[in-house]
Amino acid sequence: MIARSLTELINRRQRSLKQTQAIQRSIYDFVLRNSPNLKTGQFQKISNADLGMLFQITDEQIFDGLLGQLCERSSDRPLSFRLSTRMTTCGGMTTMQRESRRGALPEFEIAIATSPLFDTFKVDTAAKVGGLVCHNRLQALQRIMEHEMLHLAELLLFSDSNCSGSQFKRYARRHFGHTESNHRLLTPSDFAKKKLGIAIGDTVCFEVGGKSMTGIINRITKRATVLVADSKGTKYTDGKRYSKFYVPLNMLRRK
Template identity: 45%
Template sequence: MDASRTELADLALRTSLNRDVARQRTALISETLLSRSRSLRDPNFRAIHADDLALLFDSYDAAFLRGGCRRALGSLRLDFRISTRMTRAGGKTFRYSPRRGDPWFEIAVSAPLLFQTFRDVDRSVTVCGCECGHRLDALLRIFEHELIHLVELLAWNESECSESRFQGITSRLFGHAAHTHNLITQSERAAAQFGLRPGSRVRFQHEGTDYDGILNRVTKRATILVEHPRGERYSNGRRYIKFYVPLEQLILLDPVRR
């Protein structure tokens, strides 16, 4: 392990911050992000860009790791992405190892989960065991979690948030009490706002024609199965074709009882 990665490992394992100090630093990061971002206008922002994650990385690295993460990266590439396809995980950190050339890293944050939360389902939200009052709180907790994945990948070449090393680092640095989130999923929103659950019979319109079908699953949109003789055969022996329909366009015909 080279000196910069040894230094990063030492920083991650030895740094322990008072909760008030950690809150002061994250409050300053929040203020900096809102003042410098071209997308975020308020704590319940309605748009976000990968550049916002890059700004968070530099701010967190400086405030909590004395720039150690950037030094450990050296010339290695680090990308940031706002994912429109991640519907369960709040964030993910990836290490790519091409056959030729150096490995590179990417931190992705879920747009669907952020924007489904603090919208039209009213309940308390926690991320990493910390209660969040708005989207910016949730974004910061997600990013803190993903930052430590990156730290572990750089310092130890592996990372697992269910392990004690990871949880110890996030607790000492950020005061995290858990490694999971309860952001509002599209499935929860479908049930709470529209009474829609897997198995519900629904009606929708596609290209001017009304269809009746069965709600199979909910991700960004609802997957509806409509019985059709030329459709794919399912385990019940019937054939169905799939439609992907926004929740707002569905009419509930036969609710599924809990």
């Protein structure tokens, strides 16, 4: 019954872009008024509970609360929200997990990546998410949550979800005005390049136990992977031997 109502709503509801934007703005204002952490659009801290609040108010305003209700009916556990410090390239991720015991209902989780959200606005004044220009963290977070809510809706209704599919794109445009399925927030390597001027392939110096080392950046996530030439190290595809170091980005200097 709830599934049918949500299917009907998600396929049929029509709003003008202006109406959608007014709703999104009212959700933005609601969160700032009610969250203990999010006091300005460029918030400095956030909790799992803030994600829950944003989900709930968006669900009420856009889907008449049906998404949350359907999720509750379809799962053994309440929908969970998580802030991820480890996800660095995607803005968010919605997962459906089923325990192996027979008759178990699936469990759903929405995870939001914190580092793209926080890092981007340390160096930039705007970034596109879902094709829409966002001027601060809360706007970007809203667009990411909207995207993940559509993943959740597709998972609940069709047991599968794909944001490069035409159905997803249609829903994203219809309900949230999104014109793209990706985000242009900064990944750690974008951030390292903009903020510190370092990039993969650069020769860098760093210190280990008072000893100065020189190596080449091989990878950038939360830390940089630096390869230092070492006759006792592992052989790499270029035929040379290296030792691998994981170095916090702020401890690197360009050579």
